Amino acid sequence: MSRFIARRFASMDAYVPGEQPSDMEYIKLNTNEMPFPLPDFVANAVKNELDKLQLYPNPDGSRLINKLSEIYDVDPENVIIGNGSDELLAFTFLAFFEAGVVFPDITYGFYPVYAKLYDVPYREIPLADDLTINIKDYTGIGQNIVIANPNAPTGIVLGPEDIEILAKSNPDYIVAIDEAYIDFGGETAVQLTKKYDNLLVIHTYSKSRSMAGARLGFAIGSTPLIEDLNKMKYSFNPYNVNRLTQVLGEAALNNEAHFVQKRNEIIEVREYTHKKLEELGFTLTDSKANFLFCKHPDIGGFDLYSKLKDMGILIRQWNKPRIFDYVRITIGTREQMDALITAIGQIGLKDLRTKKEKKSYEKK
Numbered sequence: 001m002s003r004f005i006a007r008r009f010a011s012m013d014a015y016v017p018g019e020q021p022s023d024m025e026y027i028k029l030n031t032n033e034m035p036f037p038l039p040d041f042v043a044n045a046v047k048n049e050l051d052k053l054q055l056y057p058n059p060d061g062s063r064l065i066n067k068l069s070e071i072y073d074v075d076p077e078n079v080i081i082g083n084g085s086d087e088l089l090a091f092t093f094l095a096f097f098e099a100g101v102v103f104p105d106i107t108y109g110f111y112p113v114y115a116k117l118y119d120v121p122y123r124e125i126p127l128a129d130d131l132t133i134n135i136k137d138y139t140g141i142g143q144n145i146v147i148a149n150p151n152a153p154t155g156i157v158l159g160p161e162d163i164e165i166l167a168k169s170n171p172d173y174i175v176a177i178d179e180a181y182i183d184f185g186g187e188t189a190v191q192l193t194k195k196y197d198n199l200l201v202i203h204t205y206s207k208s209r210s211m212a213g214a215r216l217g218f219a220i221g222s223t224p225l226i227e228d229l230n231k232m233k234y235s236f237n238p239y240n241v242n243r244l245t246q247v248l249g250e251a252a253l254n255n256e257a258h259f260v261q262k263r264n265e266i267i268e269v270r271e272y273t274h275k276k277l278e279e280l281g282f283t284l285t286d287s288k289a290n291f292l293f294c295k296h297p298d299i300g301g302f303d304l305y306s307k308l309k310d311m312g313i314l315i316r317q318w319n320k321p322r323i324f325d326y327v328r329i330t331i332g333t334r335e336q337m338d339a340l341i342t343a344i345g346q347i348g349l350k351d352l353r354t355k356k357e358k359k360s361y362e363k364k
């Protein structure tokens with residue numbers, strides 16, 4: 001750290017993304033990317049656009065927004081695009097959460113980071129013992145709310161009737177629903193944004209649409225909410241979504257059948273892997289995302305992560321109270337998941353928890 005950094009950031013911890021090591025080829029099951037490359041009908045779209053890179057992109061992204069508004073059956077003025085949904089989440093914290101925000105104690109790790117970055121007071125509401133969100137904890141709470149649905153890293157989903165209770169019972173506060181994983185088995189709350197002007201739904205192309213590297217997200221909400229988010233965007237970076245990503249995003253919407261097929265493939269492999277892990281003695285949450293969240297009585301989360309990494313398979317683990325024992329495993333191809341199951345079989349799970357790990361867990 002230099003001596004020049006603003007005092008309020010000196011003690012702030014930045015978000016730590018999942019590792020993207022380049023020392024060798026891993027089976028990458030740690031950052032919830034899709035295992036499939038972009039189909040040609042999407043990739044080919046950038047070829048013409050490459051000739052126009054000397055020009056700024058369209059700052060309002062209207063072509064892409066028009067297409068998104070058709071697919072999600074809303075008006076274009078109810079949609080904004082961002083440089084990944086992370087940017088739209090940042091704009092949401094900046095624009096709306098001055099008075100504070102609440103979110104679950106176990107959820108997307110970026111929420112507390114944005115809160116600190118923008119000096120937003122926040123309170124974490126504990127998940128129930130079974131790691132579900134108790135809707136009653138948020139009903140009429142009189143606070144801004146941000147919830148990932150399905151939640152990360154548990155994968156547990158709330159229904160639109162639950163989201164409606166939140167929006168309806170907190171009419172003077174923002175209810176932001178981060179639907180990064182909704183396409184893998186949940187039901188979107190997008191249509192409720194027509195009824196509740198305080199409801200904002202945030203989506204990403206990074207997960208179900210196989211475009212994490214392109215950085216594209218979008219948010220849907222009432223016209224005034226989207227105007228406010230645009231105010232943040234035009235005060236920060238009007239050209240936030242580059243030319244190539246705008247055309248890729250548009251082309252990806254040209255073949256919804258392909259999207260549905262790949263999404264369904266992941267759901268199928270998720271259910272297959274769920275069953276296999278159960279047979280190996282794992283306890284799993286009922287994940288409706290493109291990952292599984294699980295623990296095994298014979299091995300702690302960190303040990304399982306380390307052993308699999310040595311075997312060339314990357315998964316995610318958190319050194320965090322309550323979920324220390326768990327690992328999160330992204331759903332890859334059927335072949336990748338079979339390699340995972342084989343590797344876990346080779347570890348031979350029987351009281352593998354190290355003494356050191358037990359001790360540090362008991363301290364928490």
Ligand SMILES: *Cc1c(COP(=O)(O)O)cnc(C)c1O
Nearest residue numbers: 084085086108148180204206217
């Ligand atoms: C991956 C993820 C995001 C971020 O997605 P980007 O669009 O890649 O920025 C947001 N929220 C949750 C819960 C995620 O898991």
